[in-house]
Amino acid sequence: MVTLIILFIVLVLALLILPFSKALMKDKQDLRxxxxxxxxxxxxxxxxxxxxxxxxxxxxxxxxxxxxxxxxxxxxxxxxxxxxxxxxxxxxxxxxxxxxxxxxxxxxxxxxxxxxxxxxxxxxxxxxxxxxxxxxxxxxxxxxxxxxxxxxxxxxxxxDDPIDMVSSMYGDLSMHQKKSIINMGYLIFSANGSSWNDFVSYGPTRQQLNFLNLNWKDCQQQLNSEGENIIHTDLKELEDGVYDSLLMFWLSMVVTETGPDDNRAEKFLSMNERLGHSEQDVEQRVQKIQAMMNFFGQ
Incomplete structure (x- = not known):
């Protein structure tokens, strides 16, 4: 029995220490x-x-x-x-x-x-x-x-600082809401079976995590403990400007290397519908945003 307990402790320590050690080794490589x-x-x-x-x-x-x-x-x-x-x-x-x-x-x-x-x-x-x-x-x-x-x-x-203007857009959101923004992106991204690691490695995800200053593991923990329904509660009544900005982040989750993924697209539309935005409304908003981006030469 004692041997089993010792083995269990060793296993738990290994599970905790190995990822941390790998991260430190990656740090050394980064800084080198x-x-x-x-x-x-x-x-x-x-x-x-x-x-x-x-x-x-x-x-x-x-x-x-x-x-x-x-x-x-x-x-x-x-x-x-x-x-x-x-x-x-x-x-x-x-x-x-x-x-x-x-x-x-x-x-x-x-x-x-x-x-x-x-x-x-x-x-x-x-x-x-x-x-x-x-x-x-x-x-x-x-x-x-x-x-x-x-x-x-x-x-x-x-x-007049554009960074301040964008940052202030999310200033009224709670930390819980910010995590729900990421978790909604993950649920769309993973609709075709992609993992958290794939999601976190994806460029738009990294950028959004940096912008919101979030640790993805905290987002994952919130999703695991509270489920998908809390996302809709958190994000159902966003201001139009905030929603439009986030819409482009969530839409980017639909895209794969070979083009749009049907499962992701279906999840994208269904989750936005639960936020109170029909497929027609989403399409009109995306077209408006794209027109503005084209106008400003983006």
Whole structure:
């Protein structure tokens, strides 16, 4: 009996440790081919400009460990930024001193092995905005705000920034709703038998996960525990602009290398119908979106 228990424990540990170890090995390969300052150059440059007037320099603080990168400037010595890349995720840390009191805050970004310039700018925008709020609150709890140097200009709202405009579109959605967006995409994608791994490896999925800053495993857990019906409850009364944007993501799930898949198309239409949108309504919306994209040269 004791032997069986030991074997069971070993098996469970193996199931937990092996995927993690593989992810770490993948990290080493990623960083060997493209170190943090190259892989996330746009993100780092945006943070550098926002907080350090572009004068910050990068250094690896831990010898023989390229998973950590520091960004610092002698001119703004009360700011220290750290970037930690692990198992395909990136966490950006801020260490900020104000009147000898230190603020420590961070923002995690999931599934960022492959990120484009647009996604990195969105990540930078999110980090900058969140740190703006954190710094202001930190200053207010200590004394008169604004005495530790000017607040970065990028902290100010820019209504003309397209990334801000798109991000604000999803600003009122709950985390639960965001996971349902991904899960609806998965149910459409898997209608022909495709797996979660296939779904997560698909380009539009990776982009949407990055944009919503979600870990796909959290989405999978929600779907497994609550089922499909919760998706329709979450997404049934979306605003038209939000729905139209998501419609193109879900529509992309229908496509395969050889063209549209009938099973996926059927699932796409049936799930949208449960959200209150008939096939005719969906078709009209897609045509309108495509016309706008053609007009703007997309």
């Amino acid at each position: 081919q493209s170190p943090i300052e190259v892989r996330f150059k746009v993100l780092i440059d945006e943070i550098n400009k926002a907080f350090l007037d572009g004068k910050g320099t990068t250094v690896y603080p831990v010898k023989n460990d390229n998973r950590w990168l520091n960004l610092h400037s002698d001119d703004r010595a009360n700011y220290l930024f750290q970037f930690n890349y692990s198992t395909g995720h990136l966490t950006v840390y801020l260490h900020y001193k104000y009147l000898q009191k230190e603020l420590n805050a961070n923002v995690p970004f999931y599934n960022v092995r492959d990120v484009d310039i647009f996604t990195q700018k969105r990540m930078a925008n999110e980090f900058i905005q969140k740190m703006r709020v954190a710094i202001m609150k930190h200053q207010e709890t200590i004394g008169i705000p604004g005495q530790s140097g000017p607040i970065p200009s990028q902290f100010m709202d820019d209504e």
